[in-house]
Amino acid sequence: MASHLDLEEQEQLDQLKAFWNSYGNLITWVLTLALAAYAGWVGWGWWQRDQAVKAAAMYDELDRAAQAGEVDKVTRVFADLKDRHPRTTYAAQAALLAAKLQADKGQADNARASLEWTAANANADEYRDLARLRLAGLQLDAKQYDEAAKTLDAVKSVDFAALVADRRGDLALLQGKPEVAKAEFQKAYAALDKTLDYRRLVEVKLASLGVAVADDADKKVAQ
Template identity: 55%
Template sequence: MAKHLDLAEQEQLDELKHFWKQYGNLITWALIAVLGAFAAWNGYHYWQRSQAAQAAVMYDEIERAVQSGDTARIERSLADMKERFGSTTYAQQAGLLAARAYYDKGNVEASCATLTWVAEKAADEGYQAVARLRLAGILLEKKSYAEALQQLSSAFPKDFVALAADRRGDIMMAQGKKEEAKAEYEKAYKGLDERAEYRRLVEVKLNALGIDPAAGAAKTTAANTGVKP
């Protein structure tokens, strides 16, 4: 009986050797690939955390520079951050902060350049939208209307669509295109939440153009419900 079991075990061992000889390398490389991917995943996330931590420190430096009003220090710190951590959220936030500081100091060109960098390089579409809206506002002040409209020509995230329409309305008004401005302001008014304070500002703009959007909305509601306003 023992001899029979020894023979059976020997057969199993021979089969295992044959299997390993045929598929051993494939299994080994598959394991290496899986373990390598796992190690890379861990390494990547560690790198991300490290990058974010270092970027946060640099953001604090830029924030202190802005508070002190030291433009040269802002420029140096932002350039360093762009080079080392340009893909991080902190860099995008720092860009918006620096752009505002440049504008407040009267350095409009530096402000526009920084906003352009955020609009083109930011991974987050929200930061891109904010940068483009601010840049369009500065270009409007410079009477660079075509460039301002160009900043607003691309698609915006849902939460920014109404704000982009309002900004386009401002540009149209500056160009004396009242009908186009009305259309954009109406888009903005309809797109903003009823509880939003900014909606009241758009309403004032429409009132100045002879339109009462609140009354129009009431009539639309009445028509839809069959109730007289």
């Protein structure tokens, strides 16, 4: 009986050896690749968290400098941030903040450069489109009308459609096209939420062109 069991065990062992000889290398490679993939995934997650922490620290430094009005320091920190952590949300936010301060301090060229970088490199569509809207405004100030038109053409988000129309109205006015400006301002006015203060500004622009507007509620009262 013991001899019979020994033979069965030996047969199973031989079968296992044969199986391993046939598939051992494949199994080893599969396990190695699986472990490598897992290690890579864990490492990538750690690297992303590490980058985010470092980017957040740099953004905090930039924000403090911006609140203090230290435009040169803001420009310097932003340059480091976009070089080291360009694909983080902090880099996009820092670019918009830097551009605002640069514009406020009369550094229009630096502001345009910051916004151009954001429009090309920000990690989210909303940041890229917001940068384009602000960039178009600076281009209008610099009388770069063709560039402003191209910048506005690149804004694709429907959330910014009203603001794009408003900017196009400004562009048309500067180009001496009042009828085009009226149409764009009317488009912007219709699309903007009635609770937004900015809508009143568009209303003033329309009034300056001889266009009177009224909300539905105002019309009912008038009737």
